[in-house]
Amino acid sequence: MDQTFLAIVFGPCDKCSKEKPLRPVSVKSEQRSYCSLCVEMMATEGLHENETLASLKSEAESLKGKLEEERAKLHDVELHQVAERVEALGQFVMKTRRTLKGHGNKVLCMDWCKDKRRIVSSSQDGKVIVWDSFTTNKEHAVTMPCTWVMACAYAPSGCAIACGGLDNKCSVYPLTFEKNENMAAKKKSVAMHTNYLSACSFTNSDMQILTASGDGTCALWDVESGQLLQSFHGHGADVLCLDLAPSETGNTFVSGGCDKKAMVWDMRSGQCVQSFETHDSDINSVRYYPSGDAFASGSDDATCRLYDLRADREVAIYSKESIIFGASSVDFSLSGRLLFAGYNDYTINVWDVLKGSRVSILFGHENRVSTLRVSPDGTAFCSGSWDHTLRIWA
Amino acid sequence: MPCLRKMERMIVSMQDPDMGIKMRNQRLLITVIPHAMTGNDIVEWLIQKYGISEEESLHLGNLIVKHGYIYPLKDPRSLVLRADESPYRFQTPYFWTSTKWPATELDYAIYLAKKNIRKQGDLIEHEKDNYNLLHKRINHTWDFVVMQAREQLRAAKQRRKGDRIVIDCQEQAYWLVNRPPPGAPNVLEQGPERRNCHTTRVQLTKNMDYYKREIEYCRKAMARTRVKSSICLEGYIKFNEQYVPHDPIMSGCLPSNPWITDDTTYWAMNAPTVTIPTKLRVERWGFNFSELINDPLGRTQLLEFLKKEFSAENLSFWEACEELRYGEQSRISEIVDSIYQQFLAPGATRWVNIDSKTMERTLEGIKTPHRYVMDDAQMHIYMLMKKDSYPRFLKSDLYKNLLAEAIIPPETKKRVFPFMRKQRHSSPSPALLLPAGDAEERSRSPSTAPVPEEES
Numbered sequence: 001m002d003q004t005f006l007a008i009v010f011g012p013c014d015k016c017s018k019e020k021p022l023r024p025v026s027v028k029s030e031q032r033s034y035c036s037l038c039v040e041m042m043a044t045e046g047l048h049e050n051e052t053l054a055s056l057k058s059e060a061e062s063l064k065g066k067l068e069e070e071r072a073k074l075h076d077v078e079l080h081q082v083a084e085r086v087e088a089l090g091q092f093v094m095k096t097r098r099t100l101k102g103h104g105n106k107v108l109c110m111d112w113c114k115d116k117r118r119i120v121s122s123s124q125d126g127k128v129i130v131w132d133s134f135t136t137n138k139e140h141a142v143t144m145p146c147t148w149v150m151a152c153a154y155a156p157s158g159c160a161i162a163c164g165g166l167d168n169k170c171s172v173y174p175l176t177f178e179k180n181e182n183m184a185a186k187k188k189s190v191a192m193h194t195n196y197l198s199a200c201s202f203t204n205s206d207m208q209i210l211t212a213s214g215d216g217t218c219a220l221w222d223v224e225s226g227q228l229l230q231s232f233h234g235h236g237a238d239v240l241c242l243d244l245a246p247s248e249t250g251n252t253f254v255s256g257g258c259d260k261k262a263m264v265w266d267m268r269s270g271q272c273v274q275s276f277e278t279h280d281s282d283i284n285s286v287r288y289y290p291s292g293d294a295f296a297s298g299s300d301d302a303t304c305r306l307y308d309l310r311a312d313r314e315v316a317i318y319s320k321e322s323i324i325f326g327a328s329s330v331d332f333s334l335s336g337r338l339l340f341a342g343y344n345d346y347t348i349n350v351w352d353v354l355k356g357s358r359v360s361i362l363f364g365h366e367n368r369v370s371t372l373r374v375s376p377d378g379t380a381f382c383s384g385s386w387d388h389t390l391r392i393w394a
Numbered sequence: 395m396p397c398l399r400k401m402e403r404m405i406v407s408m409q410d411p412d413m414g415i416k417m418r419n420q421r422l423l424i425t426v427i428p429h430a431m432t433g434n435d436i437v438e439w440l441i442q443k444y445g446i447s448e449e450e451s452l453h454l455g456n457l458i459v460k461h462g463y464i465y466p467l468k469d470p471r472s473l474v475l476r477a478d479e480s481p482y483r484f485q486t487p488y489f490w491t492s493t494k495w496p497a498t499e500l501d502y503a504i505y506l507a508k509k510n511i512r513k514q515g516d517l518i519e520h521e522k523d524n525y526n527l528l529h530k531r532i533n534h535t536w537d538f539v540v541m542q543a544r545e546q547l548r549a550a551k552q553r554r555k556g557d558r559i560v561i562d563c564q565e566q567a568y569w570l571v572n573r574p575p576p577g578a579p580n581v582l583e584q585g586p587e588r589r590n591c592h593t594t595r596v597q598l599t600k601n602m603d604y605y606k607r608e609i610e611y612c613r614k615a616m617a618r619t620r621v622k623s624s625i626c627l628e629g630y631i632k633f634n635e636q637y638v639p640h641d642p643i644m645s646g647c648l649p650s651n652p653w654i655t656d657d658t659t660y661w662a663m664n665a666p667t668v669t670i671p672t673k674l675r676v677e678r679w680g681f682n683f684s685e686l687i688n689d690p691l692g693r694t695q696l697l698e699f700l701k702k703e704f705s706a707e708n709l710s711f712w713e714a715c716e717e718l719r720y721g722e723q724s725r726i727s728e729i730v731d732s733i734y735q736q737f738l739a740p741g742a743t744r745w746v747n748i749d750s751k752t753m754e755r756t757l758e759g760i761k762t763p764h765r766y767v768m769d770d771a772q773m774h775i776y777m778l779m780k781k782d783s784y785p786r787f788l789k790s791d792l793y794k795n796l797l798a799e800a801i802i803p804p805e806t807k808k809r810v811f812p813f814m815r816k817q818r819h820s821s822p823s824p825a826l827l828l829p830a831g832d833a834e835e836r837s838r839s840p841s842t843a844p845v846p847e848e849e850s
Contacts, residue, residue: 063612098653115821117821176825293630361450394651
């Protein structure tokens with residue numbers, strides 16, 4: 001007598017993903033493994049042609065492949081090839097010109113005032129300080145009710161600052177020189193997230209703030225009323241950074257997150273218009289190229305990358321075998337020729353954006369470089385570090 | 395931490411029999427330690443392997459030592475790489491930061507107990523404190539701790555002196571990394587935990603919705619127009635050519651960079667409103683329309699020009715629309731109404747000339763005013779100024795005169811006594827310039843930078 005044995009496999013069901021004993025079953029003349037419950041359901045419901053998880057998954061994957069093919073079709077030359085005819089950079093010397101001491105703990109974030117010399121910085125111990133970095137004088141200080149103030153920003157008018165962190169909020173403090181007034185008294189609580197605030201930025205005026213959060217979303221807020229104007233959903237994990245586009249129409253911004261994705265958003269509709277996923281780890285920092293046609297990113301995978309928005313692809317990687325620590329913060333020089341990147345190995349690497357090579361390495365900080373911004377007129381850049389100090393380099 | 399894995403790969407290649415560091419026996423006082431290398435060896439190897447400078451190699455080597463992958467035999471309490479004949483050894487993978495992390499209280503207690511038993515008073519200050527703290531905290535396991543400590547000491551006695559020293563150093567290095575003394579940086583500190591938002595946990599089940607969204611996104615992305623790389627990348631070359639002379643870090647700035655010479659003349663000469671702008675600044679207005687309109691001085695000049703052409707209302711309209719887009723939510727109706735009255739209503743004093751379709755759409759939209767209701771009209775007027783008025787501006791006498799009269803500041807003469815630092819003058823904070831009430835007024839008008847009075 002013939003006895004046919006049915007081999008039983010145990011694993012994730014191709015339909016419901018649950019770990020169960022599986023049976024082989026034919027779906028659209030393809031072999032699948034379903035658990036017995038799904039087989040029953042399939043038998044009773046009939047075959048829904050395009051609805052099985054497996055077919056969706058393969059459709060998504062094949063579309064992704066086709067998208068990559070489309071992108072690759074127009075990639076006819078590499079950046080460093082085009083850049084061959086550009087003059088190489090000569091000897092590069094930048095030194096620390098100011099050291100700002102005053103924070104009692106790790107400096108986490110900083111931003112420049114439009115007057116090109118004042119800055120605001122925030123630290124792990126909750127202190128937010130406004131400095132005239134030219135004279136190194138501290139002009140204002142406020143203590144937040146939370147620790148790890150990971151985000152701070154200067155208002156375009158120079159009359160207020162915004163900050164937030166583990167309190168899940170973004171608060172705006174008007175800067176006052178009144179002797180009898182305590183800055184904390186006029187504090188406005190603007191943004192409310194359900195997890196830590198990782199980044200914030202004013203738009204073109206003091207009246208709107210854009211925030212990024214560990215809750216996986218970005219949001220646009222009206223400062224006066226605290227009203228949520230638009231929210232941006234799409235990241236699959238914590239959003240760690242954002243930057244507003246310098247474009248003429250002023251309508252988009254880019255964000256980077258722990259899902260290794262950099263996403264470009266339309267501020268008006270809340271939609272994601274472009275997405276890039278080539279990093280191997282968390283994206284800590286994103287910054288637009290001065291023309292607005294591209295942006296750079298810095299990641300825990302120890303690389304910085306340049307993404308072109310019109311070509312819709314990554315066009316350069318800035319990496320070196322000897323650099324193994326994550327890049328925490330990036331910014332361009334005024335002309336976009338240089339990319340300054342602060343790393344978790346306490347150094348700052350200066351990259352030639354066009355040729356892809358490293359121009360210089362700057363030592364000085366005694367712990368991680370956590371934040372880095374070029375001044376509004378491009379005369380210097382400021383770096384903040386876990387060594388409690390900020391440095392101005394020129 | 396992806397950097398740890400990379401560091402481990404580095405360590406493995408350092409130990410490669412052919413291409414790695416040449417190890418030999420090192421003499422430590424009277425004992426001979428096998429498989430050791432000098433600090434110099436490490437620095438040299440890194441220079442050769444990665445093509446980096448000695449400074450960078452020393453820095454990288456120091457990080458490797460700080461993370462406990464290489465430890466010093468001489469002066470083992472100090473995890474520092476010295477580029478000399480000091481002996482170093484590779485940490486055993488058992489003690490690698492990535493394998494044993496996070497180190498438990500129990501393990502630490504056993505380690506401290508061993509030290510204490512072996513030689514009374516061998517514990518240093520902070521270790522004594524930790525010992526007492528642990529004794530209190532995990533008191534219920536203390537018998538176990540002491541027993542384990544005694545057992546490990548007994549087993550160690552049966553080893554050769556050389557091996558004993560090595561194992562002691564390995565263990566010590568491990569604890570220096572995992573329980574750094576106060577004041578020493580804690581290389582394992584990470585910052586606030588990431589990936590704790592619920593989206594991540596939900597995302598772990600790649601269900602049908604996730605794939606449907608991916609498919610939707612891919613379809614949209616396939617349909618978008620892309621530009622050839624060669625064209626995009628040419629754009630960077632052109633941009634670079636245009637802007638490098640204006641980049642102070644790349645090309646310096648005249649008279650001098652304030653941060654380097656402590657002389658703020660550069661800022662005074664380039665303040666938002668000056669009587670005579672610099673040549674570079676006026677040239678920049680010719681690069682593209684946004685350079686002109688985003689510079690407060692440029693914008694004033696543009697207004698002058700538009701007045702001559704009787705189209706000044708375009709600029710005013712655009713500014714009013716910016717105020718709407720970036721203004722307070724509560725004032726939207728008010729601003730929309732004001733724009734309508736001034737610029738769009740039939741017979742308005744500053745009526746703007748928009749095409750009829752856009753006008754129709756805008757007037758319809760005004761009935762339910764919102765922040766972006768003027769977008770189409772604003773874009774139309776912006777393009778008009780950009781494509782029509784701007785080219786004429788660049789050819790105008792007004793602009794030509796500006797260029798001719800613009801100044802090129804002379805370079806600051808190098809001071810005879812360079813070590814005498816110039817006094818650094820402070821400047822009034824933008825927050826101070828206007829009384830409190832006006833500060834709010836100012837903060838409403840977008841995009842104009844504050845006007846600090848600079849000392850020349």
